[in-house]
Amino acid sequence: MGSAMKSRTWTSILAYTSARILMFGCSVILLYVxxxxxxxxxxxxxxISALASYILLNRQRQLIADKLNNRLARTASKxxxxxxxxxxxxxxxxxxxxxxxxxxxxxxxxxxxEPASEEEPAR
Numbered sequence: 001m002g003s004a005m006k007s008r009t010w011t012s013i014l015a016y017t018s019a020r021i022l023m024f025g026c027s028v029i030l031l032y033v034x035x036x037x038x039x040x041x042x043x044x045x046x047x048i049s050a051l052a053s054y055i056l057l058n059r060q061r062q063l064i065a066d067k068l069n070n071r072l073a074r075t076a077s078k079x080x081x082x083x084x085x086x087x088x089x090x091x092x093x094x095x096x097x098x099x100x101x102x103x104x105x106x107x108x109x110x111x112x113x114e115p116a117s118e119e120e121p122a123r
Contacts, residue, residue, distance in 0.1 A: 009067045016060045023056070024049040 028045040036044055 009064070009071070012060065012064050012067065016057060016064055019057055019060070020049065020053050023052050027052065 024045055027048040028041060031041050031044050031048070
């Protein structure tokens, strides 16, 4: 199901992008016929196609945004669970290391606390 969802998302993105390019092309052609030339033609074409796509392609844009947000939320939840698992393992390792250090320190203290059993022989 994941690959089917990805292909539907990419199909939606491709359709939306194609519609935007088509709107730009139509606006440039209409502006050319109206007499606009050069940089003015391109700038007006961009502005008109942006406004038209904002109004006419709102539903498609919202659909794509929802799909991408859902995918991002799933990815973020997976990453959060991995980070939590890593932190738990790190804490467990740190705790085990601290226990080892404490045990070693206790062993040194008890060894130094015992009196020396070897005495110097009397002469």
